[in-house]
Amino acid sequence: MAALKLLLVDDEAEFLEPTAARLARRQVACTTVEGGAAALAALAKERFDCAVVDVKMPGMDGLELLRHIRGEYPEVAVVLLTGHASVELGVQGIDLGAFEYLMKPVDLDELLDTARRAAAHKALG
Amino acid sequence: MPDPGPNPYLRLRRQMFFGLLTTGLVPLVAMGVAGFVANRDSVEQRTRAGLEAMIKNRKVTVELFLEQTLRQLEILSAHGVAELSDPVTLAKLRDYARREHGALLDLGLIDDHGRHVAYAGPYDLMQVNYRNEAWFQQVMLHGQYQSDVFLGFRRFPHLVIAVKKPEAGHDFILRATVDSDLLSALVREGGLESGADVFILNRAAEYQTSYLDKHKLMARADTDAIPRHSGTRLVEVRRGQCREIMATSWLRGEQWVLVARQELPGVSALVFAHPAVPAVFLLGILLVPILAYLIARHRFRQVRSLESERAALYASVSQTQKMATIGRMAASIAHEINNPLAIIHAQVGALADSLEDVDLPHSQDLRQRIQKIEAQVERGRKVTHRLLGFSRRVGPDAESIDVAAALDETVGFLEKEVEAEHIGIVRQYDLNAPIVRSSLAQMQQVFLNLINNAVDSVNEVDRKGEIRLSIYARHDGVEVRIADNGAGIAPHNLGRLFEPFFSTKAGKDDHTGLGLSICQEIMRGLGGRITVESTQGVGTTFALRFPLDIESDRGDATTPPERSS
Secondary structure: OOOOEEEEEOOOHHHHHHHHHHHHHOOOEEEEEOOHHHHHHHHHHOOOOEEEEEOOOOOOOHHHHHHHHHHHOOOOEEEEEEOOOOHHHHHHHHHOOOOEEEEOOOOHHHHHHHHHHHHHHHHHO | OOOOOHHHHHHHHHHHHHHHHHHHHHHHHHHHHHHHHHHHHHHHHHHHHHHHHHHHHHHHHHHHHHHHHHHHHHHHOOOOHHHHHOHHHHHHHHHHHHHHOOOEEEEEEEOOOOEEEEEEOOOOOOOOEOOOOHHHHHHHHHOEEEOOOEOHHHOOOEEEEEEEEEEOOEEEEEEEEEOHHHHHHHHOOOOOOOOEEEEEEEOOOEEOOOEOOOEOOOOEOOOOOOOOOOOEEEEEEEEOOEEEEEEEEEOOOOOEEEEEEEEOOOHHHHHOOOOHHHHHHHHHHHHHHHHHHHHHHHHHHHHHHHHHHHHHHHHHHHHHHHHHHHHHHHHHHHHHHHHHHHHHHHHHHHHHHHHHHOOOOOHHHHHHHHHHHHHHHHHHHHHHHHHHHHHHOOOOOOEEEOHHHHHHHHHHHOHHHHHHOOOEEEEEEOOOOOOEEEOHHHHHHHHHHHHHHHHHHHHOOOOOOEEEEEEEEEOOEEEEEEEEOOOOOOHHHHOOOOOOOOOOOOOOOOOOOOHHHHHHHHHHHOOOEEEEEEEOOOEEEEEEEEEOEOOOOOOOOOOOOOOOO
16 A cells, blocks of 8 residues: 555644654655645645645634535545534535544544545545 | 413413303394283283273163163153052062163162152152252253262262153153162173173273272272273373283263273293293203303313414424534534544644664653543543534434434433432333434434433432433334333323423423423324323333334435444
8 A cells, every 4th residue: 555645634733743753653654744735835836645634623614624625635535523513514625525524532543444445435436 | 481370371361251141142132022012011901902992892781771671761751650660560660670671770760850650679769759950950951961980879889871761741750770780790790801801991090880899889980080981091000019901981071971890911921931932042041051062171271282382393493403403503513523633633643653673771661651641532422423413413303213213312312410419321222123213303302301200210219220221123113112210200190291391300490391291292193192101109110112114204214324432
């Protein structure tokens, strides 16, 4: 399997840093950005297999970022991540084209597994 | 929900009753009064007509009698004075007249000096001189005469008729006494209706006819003198409590007046003339309040039942709204906690990773401590996920539900209370119980209410509390039984258990008496039902039946993927 290239988007640096470190230990190339705008900038520079996006962020929120990715980088799979869960939000995210919907705090292995499946699904699709 | 109190209800009921009473009684009484007045008028009309007919008839009879009597005397006076002067002949003539007409009691021939020439009759009058009597002068002047009833020399009430008989240059008078009893009998001939009276008065309103001891001859009648008038006159007079119609008609010569009176029936006589009428009226008067009472009671119960339903619905809606609000709050709190939990989780994960690279003297101990932190993060996560799960399920949408899982989750909410009170939870689940489609939030609200009640109930008794939860597969759904070994419910309270605002938990601040009525409403809404069995001192069992699929026309079968733990 080709090396997975992951974009991790969250407004909490305290969450991004240790998560990225842990993924790096597992040989997963991971770029972290704080916020939707920074994510779009990163996507413009580099190609990613999967973006893991926090739903609730100041400025551009996760769902808006999802719309941008679907429109501008359709080859990038999206997994939503949030501390807030509701049926409406989940349905909305899936309707907008997210592959999955995970709740914080998420187990690292589950996150990685989901991201891999999302990327594989996109590659097949 | 403000308590409306019993008074507005009672007032409403009273208003209904009096409203119906008035509606019923007013037309009944109005018809009764109108009927009474019409009947009274008709009776009066008949009385007037009857009196008028009678007085005309009697007038003819009496006038005929008096005329015949006078005519007879005139015929007798055709005999010569010589004949009439002979007492034997006079007696024969008198006897003949009595046989013919019967009215003449005696017969006398009087000369122009007022002395009896001859007399035939029962009295001794030969020595009497009439020269100074008024009637004597009248006969001499007018040729004939009819007296009122008087006592005269005979000391006996009678009336006198006399005719003048001029012969041989002298004026004689043939005079007869008429039996006034005959006149009295004639006036009342053929009998009278009850309350009727008929008699003859003279100009001074003195009786000229007698009847038992009611009318005494020559006594003054209890009426004013009757003014002279022609034809028949009808007047209404009041005598004491009675009203009567009086008909008067002056007899020929206007010396006597014929009077007929008829009492009008009094109020009670009119009312009871036809006993069926007042009986029906009275029955109506009695029935109207009874019917008014029954209808008011029925309507009142309907109103109160509607009011109760409305209150239950309101309570149910407000409860649902409350749960939704709690759900939204819970979701927002969970979110705020989940983010720091995620950071702790990530940081501790990174720390654990780092420990793998270095060999510290206490790395084993550190790893154990990190695991403990991770376990606590996991615990926190479970709590927030459960809160989020709870909030997410607030809503009427049907979903597929494993009843056993739903029941266990609800018990989880009450874990602390159950543990604190050392209550034993016994589960008896049929593993073949089918998945049902229903509203999880509403199903769990019912479970929560019933388990809460069970906890309260077992806390009331001294023995160790036990709550038994059973699930049974039924052909048309799932049955859940929630049984406690608490105080039980008194049989007389059992029937009212599901009524809104009914409570056996006296003195509890937060107790509204709505819990079970909400449960019943919810079960109805879910197409199921709730029943209760209880033995005082032994315990209470609530049985819930859920259908396989909620009877719903909401066609949205889209169930979002299950994502929470």
